[in-house]
Amino acid sequence: MFQTSRPDACLTTKLIDSLYCEALVLADEARSAFEETDITLSPRETLALSCESLKVTTRLMQVIAWLLNQKAYRAGELTLDELHTEERSLGYAVASDEELVALLRAGPAYLARQSEDLYYRVHRMAARLKGTYREQQPVHDLHDRLERAF
Numbered sequence: 001m002f003q004t005s006r007p008d009a010c011l012t013t014k015l016i017d018s019l020y021c022e023a024l025v026l027a028d029e030a031r032s033a034f035e036e037t038d039i040t041l042s043p044r045e046t047l048a049l050s051c052e053s054l055k056v057t058t059r060l061m062q063v064i065a066w067l068l069n070q071k072a073y074r075a076g077e078l079t080l081d082e083l084h085t086e087e088r089s090l091g092y093a094v095a096s097d098e099e100l101v102a103l104l105r106a107g108p109a110y111l112a113r114q115s116e117d118l119y120y121r122v123h124r125m126a127a128r129l130k131g132t133y134r135e136q137q138p139v140h141d142l143h144d145r146l147e148r149a150f
Helices: 013-035 043-074 106-135 138-149
Strands: none
Touching: 013 043, 013 106, 043 106
């Protein structure tokens, strides 16, 4: 396996920009798709639409915030230690409920699935970067062991 001194070497500027663009496009599509109101929706369908709208928005905002932090680091606005603080980590986002997604029209259902796919791709990258960063910081290993002990 290729070793590098930079824990973020696998996350190129081109990849960050591509993911950022994808997230912005999905956010714009979601805004349009979830704004459309259909007076023929049942109360259960209306609830499903509201829940999934919130989940999609949360997922996309978490991804966008994380990518903006990555951009700030590459622009020299954050140090590596600042980048890897808990406040700048990828936030938690609730998964969609497939039963509720099945009740949605094609557009919102597609966006729910696409936002989940994007979130999980970024989540895997964030976990990999965090793991690589922590390997290079022995103090984090000590902190983790102390946390588990108490």
